[in-house]
Amino acid sequence: MMIVDSNWFDLNRVSVAKDVAAVVVVILIVFLSLPVSVVGDESLVDYFFSDRKTVVVTVDNSCVALGLPCVVRLNDASELTVTMPAQVNILESFDVLASMAGVGAERMTIRFEGLDHSHGLLPQSMRQLKPQSFDVEGLLSYCGYPRMDWVAVVSVYTDRIIYEAAFQFESFDARSGLAPGVGLVLSEQ
Amino acid sequence: MRMNAGWGAGCFGCDGVREQITPDAHLCFWGVAVMKVSLVLLVGFLSTFSQAASAHLKWFAVDGPAVDLSEYYASYTYEIALGLVLCAVMLGVAVWLNRYWVVDFQPTPVMKKYVLRAFSILIGLSLLFASYSESIIAVHYIVSNRVLVLLQYAQAIVGFMLVFNLFPRIAASFLIAIYIVLATQFGVLEVLDYMNFIGIALFLVLLHSDNEKQQAMATPTIRIITGVTLVVLACSEKLLNPDLGLKFLVVNEWNFMHSLGMTGFSNELFILSAGFVELLIGLVFILGLLTRINTLVLVGFMVTSNITFMIQSDYGDAVTELAGHMPVLAIALVLLMSGAGNKWAVR
Numbered sequence: 001m002m003i004v005d006s007n008w009f010d011l012n013r014v015s016v017a018k019d020v021a022a023v024v025v026v027i028l029i030v031f032l033s034l035p036v037s038v039v040g041d042e043s044l045v046d047y048f049f050s051d052r053k054t055v056v057v058t059v060d061n062s063c064v065a066l067g068l069p070c071v072v073r074l075n076d077a078s079e080l081t082v083t084m085p086a087q088v089n090i091l092e093s094f095d096v097l098a099s100m101a102g103v104g105a106e107r108m109t110i111r112f113e114g115l116d117h118s119h120g121l122l123p124q125s126m127r128q129l130k131p132q133s134f135d136v137e138g139l140l141s142y143c144g145y146p147r148m149d150w151v152a153v154v155s156v157y158t159d160r161i162i163y164e165a166a167f168q169f170e171s172f173d174a175r176s177g178l179a180p181g182v183g184l185v186l187s188e189q
Numbered sequence: 190m191r192m193n194a195g196w197g198a199g200c201f202g203c204d205g206v207r208e209q210i211t212p213d214a215h216l217c218f219w220g221v222a223v224m225k226v227s228l229v230l231l232v233g234f235l236s237t238f239s240q241a242a243s244a245h246l247k248w249f250a251v252d253g254p255a256v257d258l259s260e261y262y263a264s265y266t267y268e269i270a271l272g273l274v275l276c277a278v279m280l281g282v283a284v285w286l287n288r289y290w291v292v293d294f295q296p297t298p299v300m301k302k303y304v305l306r307a308f309s310i311l312i313g314l315s316l317l318f319a320s321y322s323e324s325i326i327a328v329h330y331i332v333s334n335r336v337l338v339l340l341q342y343a344q345a346i347v348g349f350m351l352v353f354n355l356f357p358r359i360a361a362s363f364l365i366a367i368y369i370v371l372a373t374q375f376g377v378l379e380v381l382d383y384m385n386f387i388g389i390a391l392f393l394v395l396l397h398s399d400n401e402k403q404q405a406m407a408t409p410t411i412r413i414i415t416g417v418t419l420v421v422l423a424c425s426e427k428l429l430n431p432d433l434g435l436k437f438l439v440v441n442e443w444n445f446m447h448s449l450g451m452t453g454f455s456n457e458l459f460i461l462s463a464g465f466v467e468l469l470i471g472l473v474f475i476l477g478l479l480t481r482i483n484t485l486v487l488v489g490f491m492v493t494s495n496i497t498f499m500i501q502s503d504y505g506d507a508v509t510e511l512a513g514h515m516p517v518l519a520i521a522l523v524l525l526m527s528g529a530g531n532k533w534a535v536r
Contacts, residue, residue, distance in 0.1 A: 104333040
């Protein structure tokens, strides 16, 4: 039983021409009506052909000082939650935990920047614990200043945007008389 | 073993309607009686747990600690052994019943035409629901990057093409491509749960072929791939990953064995039972045994699970369940109409 005519690619046939026209209409309808949240405010051309842009998110640092998880709104549908200590003893390792809700994070990195002294540290990739949840264990072992202010810049790499959120904290040296050093070792568990 | 030459085989090219159930003539009265009782028992066994089996757990999964599988199975050694024996017995009964119980039914050309259109429309609507819910094929494959956005558009276009019957063979080929790209995004093992979409696409490709031999392979292909999908689901969502089911049962009180007075029937045992039943239904499809009855059991309890969701006021979940089950309902329409098909079935 012949269900499809073998000449169905012949555009001169009325039904095939009509079907092709219908498919064109369908494509137009789909492109005009399909909701695609991940594209956001960008045009489809920008979305598919432009590079990722970086968005710096403002952070209220009182949560770090209070020892609470910091919830940072990245956009209307996404939140980043970061838990980290407000004070770090350079002799002890510390954890930074970050989790995302909403838009999917491909990966997260963290870099530590001294506010009053640059250490030239490279960003460290955070380890993925489970989907949308990352951590890193840090040790500021070579930082010999008795006290120093830092920001931990957490970068969230999503499909189109890199979100950067900076969390302020301080380091201290529980010992005295230690020679100053400039270095940061981040080790993953 | 010989091939079943029943109509099921011949979805295409048969005319007229002969709807009669014809137990084999050489069976004695007691043989027929035993066969009928066996059939009732088999359907009863399958239907007892297939409601839970038909709930697609990944759509409703919640986070929580993972179950230690070795500990989990060590606690239910005897129950698992019993389950395996029961499955083997049920398969044996199904083989025996299938040998003597021939459903000789041939659909009219008009029925074939409408069922196959309904099939395409249901698949198309399911794809459109997924695209307009910003997911690919299933609700938990959420669109989150550029590749998936492309798939979302392609899926919507394929959905419309199937609904309006525009170049169905091309649309089906694109559906296979969408599935393959989806596998690159979420992992091959992950998307094996939805292999029935490959079956659906192959069915449409074979069905719209101008080669009659290929057309005759359409029904057996979709039956076998549906069976394999059910076996995969039984393993991935229940037998090898009981967490999903256990968490689902904590949120949704579907373990009805307690209300039947079997208070010792734990949620773990319930999930195991549901897994075994899904496995059995899958194997029965693969072997092409009692295909219409097996399909009826599956459909019956898919509908029941939807009604249960609606009664429990989970309207969103009910819609998710309904849309997710649409492809299976579409497959069921074809299998109810055509049975096992005339190829690759145990007889």
